[in-house]
Amino acid sequence: MNCVPEQENTEAGLHLRQHYEAQNLGLLTGIWRQRRMIAGLAIGGLVAALIVCALLPNRYTSEAMIQVDLGRPTTVQAGQPGQTAAASLDAGAIVESEARVIRSRAVARRVVTDLRLQDDPDFAPKPGLLSHLRNAILALRDDEPAADAAAIEVERIAAAISQNLSVTNDARAYLITVAYTAPDPARAARLANAFVEAYQRNRLEMGIAEAERASAWLESRIGATRRELEQAETAIERYRQEANFVESGTASNLPQQELRDAQLQLVAAGQTRQAAEARLTRAREVLAAGGVPSAQDLTGAPVIQRMLENVETAKREVAGLMLTGPRHPRLLQAQVAVQDAEQRLRQELDRAIGNLESEVRTATAEEAALTSRVEALKGAVIGAMGQEAKLRSLQANAAAIRDRLKLLSDGHAQALALAGMKSSSAQVVMRAQPVPAPSGPKRPLIVALSTAGAAGFGVALSILLARRDTGFRSSHEIAGETGVRCLSMIPQITTGSDPAAVRMFDEAVRMVGATLGWPHAQVSPQVLLVTSCVPHEGKSLLCMALAKLLAGRGRRTLVIDATGTQPARPGKDVRSLEAAVAGQQAEILDDLAVRPVAILRAGTGTEWADHLLGERFETFLALARDRFDVVLIEAPPAMLVLDVLPLARLSDAAVLAVRWGRTPRRTVAATLQRLRDLSIRVRGIVLTQVDLDQHRHERFADQCSHFAAYRPFYEAGSARPRLGPGQEAAPAARSAALRGPEERPRGESPEIRPQASV
Structure with missing residues (x-):
């Protein structure tokens, strides 16, 4: 029987090359699969675009050009010193600002008022029901003025004409292009010129009003500045009288000259003191070392020099008399002379050091006196400079006020000139003229975009459909993802199929029989269970095709339809x-x-299912084994009904029918897992209802791809079919007979004819 112990699932992964091929070619394959839909959408978009282009009226565009003059002086708004009359702004920003003014709603309202477009029937259509209703509601409200209806109508027309207005400017030029598009070329030129004129009048009025406001403001500032100047001059004169200060008119005065002379004397006294201190310090250091200071450091240098010579002469005389003996009278006299000379030399050196100390004290006292004098002179000079600085500050304030008054006077004169000029900062370099050639609509562009958009939508839709397509499309995918081999791929067949399609169908059914071992293999199943994941998978057609295949080979076959989908x-x-x-x-x-x-x-219902669990059905199936060569059991869907379990226990093998490209892969995996949980072994999977027309564009190389590639072989072989005894070659009748209960209309009974043997 077909009951085996539970075993682990051997998951086989996709080959690395197949994985990358699926990633790279899957998207293109999905798009190619839906090529007819994409082509249909593209043709539909093309037809719709052609219809729209035929219905769209021609549009005409007229252009006028304005040049912005940036060389005109601008009004001065401040009276600070050093302010210039020309504004330092970016030229591109100024031109863009002018373009925005032309595009403004205020200019559009002025155009509507100037041309009285509210009275033009082309812009003011006849009021409809909604307009009458709105006017009635406004009439009932007390807070709405009577002029609101006219203002609303002007605003509506201004918004409508603004939509057809195009104002562009080049950042590298001072030109502004004003273009208007309308169904009539004359109307387009008239409205374009009206926008230019409305902009110029608006700029002219705004310029005059601005100049008048600036002139009034400058007059008030000039009066206030004159009063400030009078107050500053009065303050200068009052300070001169109070401080009794008179400007010298020269670069320096007497206190400053005395201060500079005293500072020079102080510097000289400091240098004298430093020199005396240096001589005194060197002399003391030499005396402390037992030497004699130099003549430059001593005051009595000639006397000390003679004394030094006398000491040296006496020492030489003592040295010469040393040979006479230590007690020689002359030697003793010479030694006494040396001592006397050295004593006088020390006395003279002490007197010279005292003189140096006296010079240092004198220089220090003189430097201190000069320092006191310099400090006194500095105080006097600082007082004089403070008075002069304050006076000069008052004079500088008066000069600044005077300069501001002059600047305000110049600005006032310029404002008066601008107010009297009555000219605009922009001039029209080209007026709009009617253009006979239409500027739109761009019919080739509309056709191209519509066709491309429809095709793009079709591509996107095909990608979404390809992502939703989770069914199996090849035997390699089944073996790689489920670990169960694919017995065969059954092409789709209908009553209108040609003989070549019927022969390919028969060949695929023969493949199922060959893989199951029919008719000569010793291990071929006598009782075969055919089930599916969900209904409408093609298992009825598979059972009938296998039955006719076996019948054509002389095998007695019993088909048991246990699905209960329709009454018997x-x-x-x-x-x-x-x-x-x-x-x-x-x-x-x-x-x-x-x-x-x-x-x-x-039959239909759940009553018949009890027979499958009883002993009578087992006995019946045992008797069927003795009288029939093969018993085919069509079981209900395994994911919906549990009756597949008792049927599988009485069968020799089980086959799972999966619809090509339709049954989701997760459903197939769940079905196989459920059958394994029920200890039901699946001999293999059969892909049913393969669409050869679609499958030939897939990237697989399997059974059905060769069917589609070598279809002429089957067409040539089906021209003269080989028939057995009593067999018929009627493809249409055979296709009708092969339809199972899931595909056959209610009440139709198939005619049992043996299948042609190839």
């Missing part, structure tokens, strides 16, 4: 499963065994 109507080829199990089983099976293919179909 007993007939020539179809019997009721409930009646067969509950009645005389042997007699019924003997009666059915005379046919190549016998069909037993369970």
Whole structure:
């Protein structure tokens, strides 16, 4: 039987090359798969664009050009010293500001008022029901003035004409282009010129008003500045009288000259003191070392020099008399002379050091006296300078006020000149003229964008559909992701299929039989269970095709439809499963065994499911094994009904039918896991209803891809089909007979004919 112990799932990963091919080519394959939809959307977009282009009226655009004059002087708004009359602004910013003024709603309202567009029927359509209703509501409100309706109408027309206005400017030039688009070229030129004229009048009025305001402001500032100047001059004169100070008129005065002379004398006294202190310090250092100071450091230098010579002469005489003996009278006299000369020399040196100390004291006293004098002179000079600085500060304030008064007077004269000029800062260099050639709509662009947009939408939609397409499309995907081999891929067949398609279908069914081992393999299953994940997977068609394949090979086949999808109507080829199990089983099976293919179909509802769990059904199936070569059991969907378990326990093998490109992969994985949990071994998976027209554009190289690539082979082989004894070559009848209960209309009973053997 088909019951095995629970075993682990052997997950097989995709090959690295297949993985990257799927990542790189999957998106393009999904787009190519929906090429007809993309082409249809593109054609629809093209047709819609052509219709729209035919309905759109022509539009005409007229242009006028304005040049902004940035060389005109601007009004001075401040009276600070050093302020210039020309404004330092970016030229591009000024031109852009003027362009924004032209685009403003105020200029549009002026155009509406100047041209009286509210009375033009092209701009003021006849009021409809909503307009009458709005006017009635406004009439009921007391707080709404009567002129609101006219103002609202002007505002509406201004908004409407602003939509067709285009104002552009170049950042590298001072030109502004004013363009207006309208269905009539004359109207376009008239409105473009009206915008230019309204802008110029607005600028002229604003300039005159600004100049008048600036002139009035400058007059008030001039009067206030004159009063400030009078007060400053009065303060200068009053300070001169109070301080009794008279300007010298020269670069320096007497106190400053005396201060400079005293500072020079102080510097000289300081140098004298420092020199005396240096001589005294050197003389003391020499005496302390036992030497004699130099003549430059001593005051009595000639006397000391003679004394030094006398000491040296006496010492030489003593040295010469040393040979006479230490007690020689002349030697003793010479020694006494040396001592006397040295004593006089020390006395003279002491007197010279005293003189040096006296010079140092004298120089110090003189420097102190000069320092006191310099400090006194500094105080006098600082007082005089303070008075002069205050006076000069008052004079500088008066001069600044005088300069400001002059600047304000010049600005006032300029404002008066600007107010009298009555000219604008922009001039029209080219007026708008009617253009006979239409400027729009851009019909080729509309057609191109519409077609490209529709095609792009189709591509995006195909990508979304490709991402939603989670079904299996090749036998390699099944083996790689589920670990279960794919027995065969069954092409889709209909009543209108040609003989080549029928032959390819038969060849795919034969592949299923070959992989199961029919008819000569010793391990081929006698009782085969065919189930699916969900309904409408094509298992009925698979069972009938296998039955006809076996019948064509002379194998007696019993097909048990246990799905219960439609009521069983007993007939020539179809019997009721409930009646067969509950009645005389042997007699019924003997009666059915005379046919190549016998069909037993369970009724609808849940009552028939009890027969599958009882011993009578097991006995019935055992008797069917003796009378039929193969028993095919079509089981209900495994994810919806648990009846697949008792049927699988009585079967030799189980096959799972999966619809090509439709059944989600996670559903297939969940079904296989559920069958493993129920200890049901699946012999393999059969991909059903493969669309060869779509599959030939896939990137796989499998069974159905070769069917599509070598279709002429089957067309040539199907021209003269090889038929067995009593077989018919009727593709349409065969296709109708192969349809199972899920595909066949209610009440239709298939005609059982043996399948052609290839």
